[in-house]
Amino acid sequence: MLTSLILGALVGAVLGLTGAGGGILAVPALVVGMGWPMQQASPVALIAVAGSAAIGAVEAFRRGLVRYRAALLMTFAGVPLTTLGANLAHKLPQQLLIELFAGVMLLVAIRLLTQALRRRPTEQAMPPSRIGQVDPRTGRLLWNWTTGAALAGTGALTGLMTGLLGVGGGFVIVPMLRKFTNVSMHGIVATSLMVIAMVGSGGVVSTIRAGVSPPLMLTLLFSVTTALGMIVGRGASRYLAARHVQIGFAGVLVCVSLGMMMKAWINP
Template identity: 60%
Template structure:
């Protein structure tokens, strides 16, 4: 089980360094390190990601950063779609699922690599802000557009959670940043709460539909992921955000290309 310990620390450190989107590495790390299929690795990875997200969400709640009404709406719309994603994953051939995951990772990595780091530019008010925080109440101005936006983000997160076993922070964070005026700290904290809620629902759905998780490997991977996340957070304060983002993007792109290559070669090598 030494491999589980090492892999958990690695994924946790990335989570701590990068925030809510780092869990996307958990599945490919388990596939490569443990020799599991995507379908076997997904629920185990989800347990570790959810455990780490719970810790982050509790910290966000303590600091009053979580938009809990928005998080609950996203979770309520997301959990049913985990069942849809899980069904698609179960009927999709391994090589296709691996290829889809690789393409998703490639997209996320390229987006991070090309994303501007100018925080002032990122905070400029634009007409694309569909959901806004009321400056007087400090809460969302609830309307049909706000509900549809948050519900759609939740549904997409739930589908990807069931399909790929990912937390979905790489979806929630950029969409909330683009279409709302919530602060970055609030976005990450809210994203972690959504990941915790939707991921928990995804684990339950997977178990009900026959997913088998090796208890020892799952527990060790989850615990070491949490430990690695704590270490990553300490290290994050000493590193440039720009360098962390570019480094994470480069890792995602390399892993993505590896997954896509394996998917393409799978029919040839059997």
Template identity: 50%
Template sequence: MLTFILGACVGLVLGLTGAGGGILAIPALTLGLGWSVTQATPVALLAVGSAALIGAMQGLRQGLVRYKAAATMAAAGWMAAPLGIHVAARVPGTALTTVFALVMLVVACRMYLQSRRDDEAQGALQRNCMLDPATGKLDWNARCLATLASIGAGSGFLTGLLGVGGGFFIVPAFRRFSDVRMHGVVATSLMVVALVSLGTLGHMFSQGVTLSSTGTLFTVSALAGMVAGRVAVPNLPARLLQQMFCVLCVAVSLIMLGKVFSSVG
């Protein structure tokens, strides 16, 4: 029952924010079920990747996904993910948990500060990737391509290193460097998370990684949570969701750091 509840919560947050499920999957498995980061990584990737795929398909039907941008970020992510896996295999578990918690803390604080800025004021700024007013599509140029590829590579490396979907990195970065509205950012993030997570998981399977029945249950419950989150998200303010997610991430990261320090002490 605990596994089902934790998975459903991860899927729900991913559906609501497009960013939170991946970064909360590892803490749910390590703090909630007592797994190591290494054990939790493939399960988190399968759960988050599958759930994100459902959300991305819905976003495609609604015309929210910037599919060319998603494909660009995912391609860069696929190339960077094996490097993250390679580094993770050579880093002690305690150090990996500490890095994960610190990354979560920094990203959460940045997202919270970003959410407090005026959306209209942000939209007036010149970004690396701007929408063409005539077509409503991104104006592709070398600067935009390089920006999206960099976001994707960063997401892929973190996916391989920390076993997260990368949405917590994609959402604030894509929002910072483009003038795409928040719901479009979330939908595009879900597509990238799905492609990079499942691609990275395939690489792990090729190296002999397997899943337990508990991991399968966690995945199924995450899918249910994702469906519920995507149904509810149109009725909730994006800024409030982002701020609530940030507060949750800060709390979880502090708990993880406290656990690391207590074990060292």
């Protein structure tokens, strides 16, 4: 019981700090910390992360940071793919799922470290020559078919990963929005939280339909502490350098992914 409370608070804090990391840490926290199989951990993690992301998205929406049209497009493209991912997760062997998850975590860690070490802390995250441009006069995102296709593809990949691995998908959304748009980092994180909340909710429904029933009490406790950690993380994010957060988060991902691989190989 205490373990689930501590793990939930830590996952929520990471989600609040990064907008991208809570989901990818929630599943291994439950798999390693609680000894659950991935199929059981996925819906619990999704419920906690989606609820916490919703809290962060509402707060960011009030501050005018959420690109809600982009978030809705990614959601509409992503939710149908959660069913495909959940069905695949239900059929794949446990060891393969853990190895796949650990591999994804290592890739994300390598990308974060590369980005953080290559640029200066004061450097702008996005050059001005991306396909999704923000109109400097209105502050709105300029839409065209290319922008729409890029965002829809991002949403579809997010939905598939959400259903397959039980992650929020922020580790897909944040780098893709940074690549395709010149939206500010605060706006990207806020939009990511909104998509995580909506696509994650669809992922919960898909995993339950696939035959997984999460334990009610532990799910509730994990979700509440994750939400509290989320609030603390969002507040702390205003005072911490994004570069330092990236490096620290990447280090955590490397350690956790190696631990998951050892778990898969030692206890196949």
